[in-house]
Amino acid sequence: MTGANDEREQTLDQILTELDGFEGNEAVVVLAATNRPDVLDPALLRAGRFDRRVAVQPPDRTGRGLILDVHTKGIPLGKTVDLDEIAAATPGMVGADLANLCNEAALLGARRNHDAVELADFTDSLEKLMLGAPRGILLTPADRERTAYHESGHALIGMLTPGADPVRKVSIIPRGLALGVTLSTPDSDRVSYSREELHAKILVALGGRAAEEVVYDTYTTGAESDIQQLTQIARQMVGRWGMSERIGPVAVLPSDGDGLWLPGASETSADTQRVVDEEVHNLVEDAHKDATELLRAHRDQLESLAQALLKAETLDMIDAYTAAGLTTQMPEPEPNAVA
Numbered sequence: 001m002t003g004a005n006d007e008r009e010q011t012l013d014q015i016l017t018e019l020d021g022f023e024g025n026e027a028v029v030v031l032a033a034t035n036r037p038d039v040l041d042p043a044l045l046r047a048g049r050f051d052r053r054v055a056v057q058p059p060d061r062t063g064r065g066l067i068l069d070v071h072t073k074g075i076p077l078g079k080t081v082d083l084d085e086i087a088a089a090t091p092g093m094v095g096a097d098l099a100n101l102c103n104e105a106a107l108l109g110a111r112r113n114h115d116a117v118e119l120a121d122f123t124d125s126l127e128k129l130m131l132g133a134p135r136g137i138l139l140t141p142a143d144r145e146r147t148a149y150h151e152s153g154h155a156l157i158g159m160l161t162p163g164a165d166p167v168r169k170v171s172i173i174p175r176g177l178a179l180g181v182t183l184s185t186p187d188s189d190r191v192s193y194s195r196e197e198l199h200a201k202i203l204v205a206l207g208g209r210a211a212e213e214v215v216y217d218t219y220t221t222g223a224e225s226d227i228q229q230l231t232q233i234a235r236q237m238v239g240r241w242g243m244s245e246r247i248g249p250v251a252v253l254p255s256d257g258d259g260l261w262l263p264g265a266s267e268t269s270a271d272t273q274r275v276v277d278e279e280v281h282n283l284v285e286d287a288h289k290d291a292t293e294l295l296r297a298h299r300d301q302l303e304s305l306a307q308a309l310l311k312a313e314t315l316d317m318i319d320a321y322t323a324a325g326l327t328t329q330m331p332e333p334e335p336n337a338v339a
Helices: 007-019 062-071 081-088 096-111 120-130 142-158 195-216 221-239 272-299 299-312 317-323
Strands: 165-171 181-184 314-316
Touching: 062 081, 062 096, 062 181, 081 120, 096 120, 120 165, 120 181, 142 165, 142 181, 142 195, 142 221, 142 272, 142 299, 142 317, 165 317, 195 221, 195 272, 195 299, 221 272, 272 299, 299 314, 299 317, 314 317
Parallel strands: none
Antiparallel strands: 165 181, 165 314
């Protein structure tokens, strides 16, 4: 703790000095924005200092369409481009994300010598932003096959589990830091999830590792990011969202940004923390058993999907479901739908 020597505290002191000025002929207007309101100093938020507080949420489908319309004003668009369709495919994106998407699509269209930006330029740019840019590395046949089974495990469990987000694309082309990717997105904007839907997310995340165990009777380090993701979900379910019977509807994990300044300082006892760890472990272990049993029961479909993936390298939604011997109904677009 450095007292008032910290740069942030100096800035805060200056703002408070200006806000609390006593000169009647001087007007000071402070306009500020933050995406971390939880770490703001209480002195700054004391009653009377800020007259208005506006919470800005990510735009819905209609809002994304309007934002896309703004950012494409100076971009020639092809006849195949439907901004409402693009807005429906970008749930959770904010204005900066959409501006980046439009810029990437324009650059890609120029590289392809298009007179106007086509829908394919937007979809390929969206894949680059969501999945990462393809890497120019060559996998060995063994790594390529293992990656195919890993991604097929994710995809197949996503297809078979009620409450899981629909599988949009499966690929074994290395992108970003991953050797393969499975893209699953909801049909519409989501603002909350049920316990069953969160459990489905954990199952899907475990699908890659479970597939390796079913096929090779071992596992590799390829599931690192999956394990980090599912562990985070499980801990939030137990410690913040009241989805554990032993813990009950009690928040026992610190909120985002509430760091512990002193060693050993905590709002919960060591026994409670131990129960949280046990509940998280049990939740993940049960999901792991379910995922493994599900893939064993559908071993033929896992094999079919993996072989199709090895042949094509990338499968879109319809091809992936067809390869797995399943059918899917494409959701009807809802004009101006607000989730």
